[in-house]
Amino acid sequence: MEESKNGFAGNILHLNLTTLDYEVIPTKKYEEWGGGNGLGTALFWDYCQDKTITDGRNAENVIVIATSPLNGTSTPSAGGRCELVGVGCGHYPIGWFTRSNIGGRFSSHMKFAGWDAVVISGKAPYPVWVEVENGKVVYHDAGSLWGENARKTQLRILSALDKGNNGWGWQPLPGKKDETSYTTQKPAVLCIGPAGEKQSTHAALVHDAGSTSAQGGFAAVFGAKNLKAISFLGTGSIDIHDPKKLVSARFRVKERYGVKVDDPTTDMQSWWGWLSRPGTLSFAGTVSDHYRIQACAGCIMGCRTRFDVGYGNETKCQATSWYAHFALHYYKGDKKKMSEVALKLADYCNDIGINTYTFAKSVHWLERLWHKGLLGKGKTIHTDLNFDELGSEKFGFEFVDAFAYRKDIGEFFADGFVQGAIKAGLESEWKEGHLDYCYWGVPSHGYDARAEVEWGYASILTDRDVNSHDFNAMFWAVTLATMRGLPYQIEAHEIAKLITDKLKPYVDTTNAINYADDNIYSDDVMNLTRWYIHYNRFWKNTALFCDLRWADLFDSSNPGNIGATADPEVGEQVYWNAVTGEGISFVDGLSRGHRIFVLQNAIWALQGRHRDMVYMADYIYDKKAEHSEFPFFMWPTKDENGTWRYTDLMHRKLDRAQFDDFKTRFYKAEGLDPETGWPTSETLDKLGLGFVKEELKQHGKLA
Amino acid sequence: MANLRREDEMETIDKKRARHLLRTLDFDDWMMISVVFPPRSISQKRMRSLEEMELTLIPNEKMYPSIQPEKVLAWIEEKVGDKDLAAELEPIVADGSLNYLQKCVALGKAVNRRCDMLRAAAGGEDA
């Protein structure tokens, strides 16, 4: 292999589980796809023979775990992210070709071991786990690991792979004599727990204590493939095109956007922008002040915690909050107990390998069904669980166990909550919004699609909850400032200017940031949505810049509140070019995102997608958001006089016809056929995607 | 909306009445609000009783209530049925000089005082 210093490790590992052998694919051929989402989609296209499958648990499915050139480098908050693609499960109406990702150390170790991606095809004849140490790939019988939870699985694999040390405290890795290489690091293991084995769509892939990949249902795909775990340990290097540039850009981004952790004036809550925010930590508070902020490889500021109490390590985000308020009620306002129960349960979910995201929006609904007499012993949906105990520690564990071991309601809802509701004849519960699963049968992210429209639009126009917080940074900053009665650090007109400056040339007017009722179907918002999807497809999920740090569209830590995104000194493209040597512009990256998106549309078309299917759940159009999640839903709006202000967008619903028209214009702008939503032959040719035409034509899906 | 009443119009609270006001409501009368876990999380939460509202309203370092004060006022008046408390809360809800969290604190304190009184009247036991 000729060596090029471009951040790629050089090889792709194709695991053929059916025959338990593997193949080494040179990355060269796929370098044009960048990495992550793009690389994974291209590999899926080449290696998945039957792209019409609609459930990821089908043995024909191929999933790809893909890294980017930036993984394993010091690119701020891009060094440790890892992308998974393939046909998922748990979506409604079908399991789309979808994506997910995972943080921690997994992708960096995959690259240090010399691999850019892993293509997993077929189905193993018996449960296996795969050990990769640099170039060594070994299938192990996972019979004795089957049934173990994710923590025990990892600990057992780590101990099996532990070679002791030679008195140096460094592990020697295979190599003859002076080719022996050493590491002080532990292998990075990605595995499933019992839920994944039992192919529940609520299962999560787990790496380390708290890095999980759950949305998309890939843990069930692992289970269906009889694949318990993959472990990577590498001692290699990643060749950087311009290391000097990368190092100095990393120094610079710390100067400009780094959190001043030692400065007592640093405020945990009043930052505006993503890159410079202090650690997020647990949402349910902490049970001790003895903890650290913990970060994925290369992150500029960690968002997770490790405690001294023996549980809750690396838990974060809604994993820590989905049960907290039930506990608060149950323990009559005892906040310490609430934190304890919330963290223990979050920890347990990570241990056992369960997606907590589906719980965030479903437990309330189950509580409702219980009190409505639809859920219970011998009721419409049978359960032995006692929902009167909802909030207790014991109930929490029993509830999670039901899903982890696919029993009781865990079995009933194993294919998804929307699917379960329909099965129970309770479709109206969903259509009316009691079950707040608004796009593709997955839970609303909490940022109501009727208010934060770009989130809803992008979710329904792609394949799942888009989970991309780019514009969402505005919402939180403004909403919290409003709650606390603080002055807005950045006024509405200014934020519109700051953001739209970053969106050029997709939009040329601040109007794109106008979230007012009369503007949300406009071409400006449509172009903002396109930018959002393209950014998501390339910079976020192909280059693998972390969602919780990028895009940094505005940032109060920087003079003029200018965000780091697209910045000539510290923007995404600076790191990309320093590592790969490509010399692309920020906008070039977005164009690549477009190309990837069109290829994905080709796959969706083969899976059976048609534009008529692309609509959100009925309640999004029929009902206003009634019971507010927020006291207010503050977004920048511009009134007819051209005056900008932050406005509460509660109590809004979308209009079917106008969204339909929006879709038509969106498809046209993206080069998709407005009649069907399928890629057009012309667009495919223009984007260098001609290779997909034949297959689309065969299936009558070429527009 | 509760109308302001004169002092002498206030309802007398006996044990039974106190227990009634502190009761757990029927499911259909529960009120959906949310709690914000700073810095960045929010979860829905059903309010089942006045005492649960009491526990939720006062913001602390771990969580802020996420409510719409007018709706809380209406719920207390109509679902809980405590018109006196509602009357006490009304000027707070209407006070434009308070920011949101200050308003929550003021509401929380008033509800807390009321619950203390009701608990005393109910014989120190929850209804």
Next chain:
Amino acid sequence: MQQETLLEQGHAGTSSVFYFDQYWWVPFMTVFVALLLSAYTYRKKPRCENGKILRHDAAARFSHWFNAAGILILLYSGYQLGFLDFGRKVWFTDGVRQMFNLHFIGAVLFLLGAVYWVGNTFLHPKRLEEHSPYKGSIKDAILHYLKLMGLPIKKGERPTGKYEASERLAFIPLTLLALFMGITGLIKLAAHVWHVPTGLLKLATFTHDWSTLLLAVLLVFHIILAAVVPWAWPMLRSMITGYMSVELLKSHHKGWYEELKREGLCSEDENDKKGEDNANA
């Protein structure tokens, strides 16, 4: 984080004894010890006795075999440690330590033999002349070997002295290489004690390594021509026992024989007789 070892933080180091470090002064002292030895060595010119001539006295054999042992050990250990593009062969710490210490022993033996020879030569400069090539050495060496191979060559060579033409030819590069190796070795050794500029050290290492390679090549020829081929066996014997037959002296080292006769150290009659006896024995 717990280390999976019983070693204690701050005390987890182990160090080996390196003679070059610990006894760095020994090679330097060896140089002077060898000189001192040579200063106390009194050598006599050999004479023909009982049909034999003492070609290599004890001093010469001492010098040669210490040199030989030293060089072989040095080459072996140096090869194991790696030089030029030959990678290191020993793994890891212990192997390197052993080879370094072996190299040290080789160096001491080599210095002892080589410097002892230098001292002797200093005292008897004529010995240098005996070893040195003369005008026509090359031609004579070629003729000599051709004859030995049985080719009917009539052309006469200059009467062979104590050392053959080819030996005299090899003397120059061998001595020079040994000198380079010794001096550069001592420079490398000095770096264990004093600061030696990297440039000088690199030059020393470079010279040391190339000298090693060339010496190794010459050594191969030397061993073949002096020990492997049958006609060299008497020579080899003489380097072990010290003696060679007068007959051989007459036939193969005519020049030296003439010289010994001139000096009255050998008489023709006696030696003839004894030589025959010897041959018959």
Next chain:
Amino acid sequence: MQTPEIKSSECEEPKYGGMDRRTFLKTLAAAGIAATGGAAFMLPGTNLMVMPNSKGYLVVDMAKCMGCVTCMMTCSMVHEGESSLSLSRIQIQQSSFQNFPNDIHMAICHQCEDAPCVNACPVEADHVDVLFGNVRSIDPDRCIGCTQCIDACPWLPKRLQFNPKTKKVQKCDLCANTPYLDEKGGPGGTQSCVKVCPTNAIAYVEKMPKQDDPYAYNVNLRGEGWTHIGMSDEDYKLEG
């Protein structure tokens, strides 16, 4: 040189510098033996001088570290031009399942007083760099990769790394020799790990930490802001 006519069986020895050659040789040899013997007595061990202390040290706060390993990747990049964990001269180890603060260990070179690694080097590649503040540094031109220095290092994991590509050992030089760093490194200059650490969990100090105290290089670097965002500023005793 004119060979004198031989008169007896004893070889004639020419005069040398007015002195009998043999006497000269005896004198020279005796003087040499005395000199080397004297030197050996006076300079035992490897080094001529007492090793001067480094002018700078790295210290860490293991309770502050996020485990992002950015320091490791940066270290490897400024020195080798490639991103690697195995080639980093600072080693951050973490165990996700362990409890704080034992979940992270930061291994930095101590720039020891009378550094054992320097003493152990058989080829004087590992040396005190007088041009860069006496930092203990390995000269790659001299290193033969024999790993004696790694064995000699008293700390675990060993603070020196074997590089299988160059087949040499390397160690922290406080960024003195960094071809891929755009600024001056070494004592008094930039230390890349210190500069890049997002939480400032690594610091450069000039005062030598206590050498006989295994806890001395782990210090409390948490400023006032740390308690302000809800974390403890307590001192944690951690080895190494």
